[in-house]
Amino acid sequence: MNRLLPLIATLVAAPASLHAAWPNGTFFTAPYGPGGTWNLYKTVDTTMTWTEAQSMAERSVDPLGKTGKPGHLVCIGSAAENMFVYQKVLGHYIWLGMSDNEKYGGKEAGSDRTKGWHWVTGEPVTFQAWRSMEPNEYLPTGEDAVAIESSGRWGDWAIGSDGQQMDFRNASMIEWETRSPGPVPGAERIRRVLPAKWRVDLSNNERNGPGDGPWTVMSVLGIQSFSIWTAVMDLQVRMSLLKDSTRRCQRVNYHVEYGISLAGGWTEVKDHPDFPMVKDTCAALHVAKVKLDKPGTWSINVHGDDYYAVRFPGHKWKSVSGLGGIDPLDPETMYFESESGDGNSIGVIDLPAGESTIEVLLVNRTADGMIQVLAAPGEHVLDGSTDQWRDPGHKAAGDLAWPxxxxxxxxxxxxxxxxxxxxxxxxxxxxxxxxxxxxxxxxxxxxxxxxxxxxxxxxxxxxxxxxxxxxxxxxxxxxxxxxxxxxxxxxxxxxxxxxxxxxxxxxxxxxxxxxxxxxxxxxxxxxxxxxxxxxxxxxxxxxxxxxxxxxxxxxxxxxxxxxxxxxxxxxxxxxxxxxxxxxxxxxxxxxxxxxxxxxxxxxxxxxx
CATH class of the missing domain: 2.60.120.1560 (Jelly Rolls)
Known part of the structure; x- marks a missing residue:
């Protein structure tokens, strides 16, 4: 029996919090170290000031990797690691090992994102996920610490020492630089987001259920959406029982509930699916075939609420920008796993001439959900990088009058x-x-x-x-x-x-x-x-x-x-x-x- 299943059963039965989280003191191992090596992590939901949390982490010697290395507040090098921390720690806000305080190697940054911020390990700052108006040094006494906030985004906070306020107390995660070539024994190891193979193959064109369009969809209500991983596990089991329950749709561009006129997305989202998708927990897997006359680079623009994943089986993503990231255990999968009314990612991929399969997973965890998938030729990293975003399968409608x-x-x-x-x-x-x-x-x-x-x-x-x-x-x-x-x-x-x-x-x-x-x-x-x-x-x-x-x-x-x-x-x-x-x-x-x-x-x- 999978040793994680009893733990998952407990977690999915627990009352929903602001975001998914695991019990205090859970050890995880994940390949976020240099060169994909595996580090060790521990969830800490006891709230402390940033200074107290970092001091506690520094006093904690690696308990499983046997390296003898002290710990530190978690330092983040990718969107995938950021989502990992956000999903695993029970806490409205979560301290990170980043500061612009001179004692920790930083230099006063104020509201500058590019200068002064420093990881406590001294590693380079290669990834940032600031909230739109952060950092802002809002408090007159200073804000030298960083915490993950809603949707996995960051804000600067008072550090709790050097004259800065002591009343900001948050949860945290300890990281040990074990840099193991494989998972650290004794810790829960992360899994790939999508299975290597779905139990029901939706990529063949024989599943012509109700509806019309190039997309084949299988949807499931009441999914176990504690995390994207538990949702995929549940979907795998349920889809084999519902293997004949498929629909077709014209585009992956809809919101779950009727009447949500202001849903996210780069263009207007106004569709509603004609397959079962309802408010709260549900999931849908959408599959289509892409057919290109010649090889080329394409950008895939996704906006979603809550979790989503996109994969072209057999083809690796070149890059992903926005709030989502590349699965460290499966470079073919781009995903987002932080509750947000508009989680957004743009993935760049090289595709060959001929047919390729595209898979799009949506998991709705709470309230209304939505998904929008657009594509544009070339390499783009911002929604506004091009005005050529179109629904896959869109046919040119004559000419357009641009203001x-x-x-x-x-x-x-x-x-x-x-x-x-x-x-x-x-x-x-x-x-x-x-x-x-x-x-x-x-x-x-x-x-x-x-x-x-x-x-x-x-x-x-x-x-x-x-x-x-x-x-x-x-x-x-x-x-x-x-x-x-x-x-x-x-x-x-x-x-x-x-x-x-x-x-x-x-x-x-x-x-x-x-x-x-x-x-x-x-x-x-x-x-x-x-x-x-x-x-x-x-x-x-x-x-x-x-x-x-x-x-x-x-x-x-x-x-x-x-x-x-x-x-x-x-x-x-x-x-x-x-x-x-x-x-x-x-x-x-x-x-x-x-x-x-x-x-x-x-x-x-x-x-x-």
Whole structure:
């Protein structure tokens, strides 16, 4: 009998916490050491300050590997290791072995992500997963420690020593650098995410169940979704009992519950499956055949809630960006295993000419779920790296009318809070800044795609530039106003939006917004010709307001307003013909261009 099964049975029967977790004091071994060697880990759900947790770890000599090495707070080198820590420790927040405190090898970083942060082991910082507005050195006494927060993302915290607050106490994980060539005996070893072979082969084209389309789907309700691994084990057992229960669907782009209009995804998610998928625990395996005329590099863009995995059997991922990662025991599998309303990953893979199989697993753990799979030719690492994302199997629909900006570009004004003035708290405060406030004006700006040079934040579009008037060091309490001529090349429905880290508004003069396509802030407001949001927290996620508007061919005044209070900075304005991946609203960008086909899928003979 598998020695893990009794433990799994206990865990899946336990009440659900904020995320999956294992009992305090569980030892794990996993291949996250140099060159894929196996280190030893221990879960600690006793809450302590960062300094106390690191001190305890340093006093703990390797108990199983027999190396005699002291431990340390876990140091993370990949998205897979980050998800491993997040899933295994019972704690709302989890300390990491990272600091910008000089005592631990760091150097004061403030809100800079690229300088000063240091792993306690001295290993290079090759992976980071900051929340959108972190780090921010928010407390006046300093924040020299790092913890995993919601969705497996990071924030900086008070370290609990050197004058910094003592009342932040979190769970942690101890790591020992055993660097074993194989699993450390006596510890629970991690398993591969997907089985080498599914018990039911959905890749043949003979399973033509109800529905139509290139995807064959098998779904199971009431799945054991404590972790992606337990869900896969349960699915393997259940699918052999339900081997004739398959459906077909046109695309993997849906939300589980009806009426969830603001689900995640890079383009709008509006489908609902016609196969069994319900709120709370369920899973679905989707399989299709890709057929390419010639070999090439493709990028696969996945947004999901909660867990997902994507595999092209026989082909390894070249890279994965975003919140997901590559399975260290199976380089053919890209996956995400951290509860999130919009977990996102982009995998890059080389595919040969001819047929290849693609497998997409979705596991829904709590509340509503969703999945969106898009593909684009070439190598991309950001949602906004290309506007060529299409549903696999998409057929070009003639030509597309792209919104853009007129030949004068954007006029951008940045205003800083005058010395001695009351700090801004709202969009209205920003609009009320006096004409005498320190300001900088930039004209003939090609596109709005800004970032603070010393307060890096999440970005969605490639090559952001510094905000006009940017100075060395992170800056707070400023506003950005931008205005341009919006050019619409043809009558139709358009989806236009603004991306930011703080308070923001977007207005198309005298044109009424119809609805939100996406509102990542969950607090956006749509009022006449303006969409706006006053919330700057957003649960640590980036803020996107993406609205739909019907416009006639012609020109319109478009205005954007952004207010930075105390955080890193990012600002972009973008648009698309309704239903397509957006591009930045750029100078001379209002054009009609041909649509393109998506990644070609094989349509089963019975469904053609």
């Amino acid at each position: 853009g900006i007129g030949s004068k570009g954007w006029t951008v004004i940045r205003k800083d809070l005058p010395a001695g003035a009351k700090p801004m708290e709202s969009l209205q405060d920003a609009m009320g800044l006096p004409a005498s406030a320190p300001s900088v004006t930039a004209e003939n700006v090609e596109k709005l795609n800004y970032i603070d040079s010393d307060g890096a934040s999440d970005i969605k579009f490639s090559n952001p530039v510094e905000v006009p008037g940017d100075r060395p060091g992170a800056q707070d309490q400023f506003m950005v106003m931008a205005q341009a001529e919006l050019v619409i090349p043809r009558d139709g429905l358009y989806q236009i939006g603004i991306y930011s880290d703080s308070k923001a508004a977007l207005r198309i003069a005298d044109q009424k917004w119809l609805r939100f396509v996406r509102d990542n802030t969950y607090k956006g407001k749509l009022e006449g010709d303006t969409i706006h949001v006053e919330d700057e927290d957003r649960n640590g996620n980036y803020g996107m307001l993406f609205g739909e508007v019907e416009l006639k061919k012609g020109s319109y005044t478009i205005e954007a307003l952004y207010v930075n209070l105390k955080s890193p900075c990012a600002l972009s304005v973008f648009g698309a013909p309704a239903g397509y991946a957006p591009r930045l609203l750029a100078k001379d960008g209002g054009k009609i261009e041909p649509d393109i086909d998506g990644m070609p899928l094989v349509m089963p003979a019975a469904a053609k």
